[in-house]
Amino acid sequence: MFWRHILMRKGACCPMQIEVAVNKTSKYAVGESGDSAEVVERPKGGVTALMVDGQGSGRSAKIISNLVVSKAMSLVADGTRDGAVARATHDYLFALRDGKVSATLTMLSADLNSRTIVISRNSHCPVLVKQGDRVHVLADKVNPIGFHQFVKPVIHEISMEEETILLTFTDGILHAGRKYGRQLEMETLTKMLLEATAADVRQLAGQVFSLAVEREENRPGDDMTLLALGVNGNNNERTGRLHLTYPV
């Protein structure tokens, strides 16, 4: 109670829970996905979820996305601010591959130090943000990392409040169904987001992912990765949990 009181005075309000869900599959008949996704704890508290789509597909794309995600993850774990992580990761890839290879990098951070959610995009794929009963689609034009001399991310910072949901994905999902003339529409995703609650982030991720796979007639034409992050009231739950399923 005493703790609670202090927390409330500090502006940290009531106990919350951050949930992250990732669903991921590779291009049909290609064993290895060229996307990488990781979730890492921030040294001052909170988590950062990172999603990278390496140029191309298969093994060569995986090598790129692994390089990028491991560099970025390591910087986040060192306490580097997200804007600097994206810049440094770009510079690293640009120097290492001489501007010949690109990758998208999206980071969603729930930062307990600033009590904000920081969204960092170097991708043509949007990030959908639900707060209250509105969905914002963050889709400003921005370069991927690796190709150009000076690249910086588009960054949005929003308050960390209950019932916030963020949803993003790689272009395998953005373009799902396109070749069959029934591309997944932003309105469909917005509607699904409006109907979801932050406690259902895992279900939401599963539903959107299944829909995208269906639109590709269960044979994805590209690697697909979907990332969702939600903030909800946590009923004083004090246990953190992680569950990972990795098909071999």
Add this chain to the structure above:
Amino acid sequence: MFWRHILMRKGACCPMQIEVAVNKTSKYAVGESGDSAEVVERPKGGVTALMVDGQGSGRSAKIISNLVVSKAMSLVADGTRDGAVARATHDYLFALRDGKVSATLTMLSADLNSRTIVISRNSHCPVLVKQGDRVHVLADKVNPIGFHQFVKPVIHEISMEEETILLTFTDGILHAGRKYGRQLEMETLTKMLLEATAADVRQLAGQVFSLAVEREENRPGDDMTLLALGVNGNNNERTGRLHLTYPV
């Protein structure tokens, strides 16, 4: 030797699924856990789960465990072999803190390149391994990292085969119930492991964790982290999933 023999006969065969479950809470009335746990994808395929218990509790322990886990995680993501990861991480902590601070480091790797599971221990806490209908308790004496000049891990390598389950934890769980005269016994854990199947790794982790918390009368006297890894037949599921819950 016996394990190595099985490994040679089997090689890579049918589709499998790796599952990792982590449950984690902090010492009662201490906001921040001094343990850290992360799961990272290996660049040649597979995953490594890392668990670190920093000396002490609260913020100072968290700073140590974060240093250690982020260094180790970054090395794993670079493709460093597990034995070298543990040695390098020790050397780093030893140099940085002048041998004055220690941490335990346990790594469980499901390595698709070697088709083996590699268990690396720098901890007094055991790793329980179920294969077939037997449970092996890996508990060779080994130093934690950070204190002594030259420290190396105890490493076991076993074949990656269906129905393998690994279970390990930090000393908050090892010593759970000790002060109430009803310490969690290795026989109890072995029995729970024997009754579990690899598809139930998440449930197993939840059960063992709840039991440990109960033994501490729901007020853990130390940070508690539990890590379980299972390999099961996957029915051709091609979607990887991650779900994280992080209390604030």
